Amino acid sequence: MSDARPILFFDSGVGGLSVVAPTTELLPRAPIVYAADSAGFPYGTKSEAEIAARVPALLGRLVERYRPRLVVIACNTASTIALPAVRAALDVPVVGTVPAIKPAAAMSESRVIGVLGTEATVRQPYVDDLAARFAGDCTVLRHGSAALVMLAEGALAGVAPSPEAVAGELQGLFGQPGGERIDVIVNACTHFPLLEGDMAAVAPAGVRFVDGGPGIARRIAYLTDRQDWPEAPVAGRLVFTRLGARERAIAATLATRGFPVVEAL
The missing domain is CATH 3.40.50.1860 (Rossmann fold)
Structure with missing residues (x-):
């Protein structure tokens, strides 16, 4: 049927x-x-x-x-x-x-992972709980970016994101103390995988991205x-x-x- x-x-x-x-x-x-x-x-x-x-x-x-x-x-x-x-x-x-913190922790060799989401998501206690349960031996750095959301929406509306704008947002993670050791980034906003190619192009070599899709x-x-x-x-x-x-x-x-x-x- x-x-x-x-x-x-x-x-x-x-x-x-x-x-x-x-x-x-x-x-x-x-x-x-x-x-x-x-x-x-x-x-x-x-x-x-x-x-x-x-x-x-x-x-x-x-x-x-x-x-x-x-x-x-x-x-x-x-x-x-x-x-x-x-x-x-x-x-x-x-x-x-939910943010893919569990698979990110399983992938990380440096034991420093980044969580890239919206400002509302990265401040949630739920994220604290995921980090404690699944990434207890990792340093988990967070950054909330409204700009990347707008860049993803703009890309589908026909406006290509500039590499400089994308790199500037990623610096919110890499610029934190210990951020140079990040080897996995959790795309904790469903908009961000739409920009994964743009982010990978400006991220340090070897950094991987993971999402919950x-x-x-x-x-x-x-x-x-x-x-x-x-x-x-x-x-x-x-x-x-x-x-x-x-x-x-x-x-x-x-x-x-x-x-x-x-x-x-």
Whole structure:
């Protein structure tokens, strides 16, 4: 039987596409609805109270409209702040996104890792807990960057990020005491893997990057195992909470990447 219920991905912007990509590799026939809270973008500079109130309400509206089989909060900031409230409010499975500190610690030889996220994410106690549990023998340096989020959004809108701007943001990690020993960087914002090539080009030789996208994709595949999918791939839907000039530029790019349908919430 064919089951057309989609997987709903949610982020403040387009960062969650770094989670969609590995998911569609594992589940090529899965219908995808990608929702970007462009009216609330960016989340990383907002207060915890704002995010905790906004995200469950928006996801409630999205679930009511699109009736997904699964919701993915493809945003580290929203996940670390609002995931419990969202799970309590919705009657569908919800998968969150957490910084990939555990695999980074397993990869690191210098035992110094960097966590690169939004300002809201890197200050969360949840990150303290992950570092204590999985990287107790590592020095974990953190840097919150709103600029990299904007650069990633701009890249999909057709504005290439400058190497100088990217290098300046990475210096927020490498410029800290002990930062010269970092050999693994956790991309703790789903926007940042979209710039991984740009960051690798200006980072010191040998520095590796890791993110949670592949692990989240495996979790989605596990939770939907044995479920039916449409016989053929279905065009993805792109949903914005505000559809302005920036969003239309992004939509034009994503129309060639499997998201030809654009809607406003």
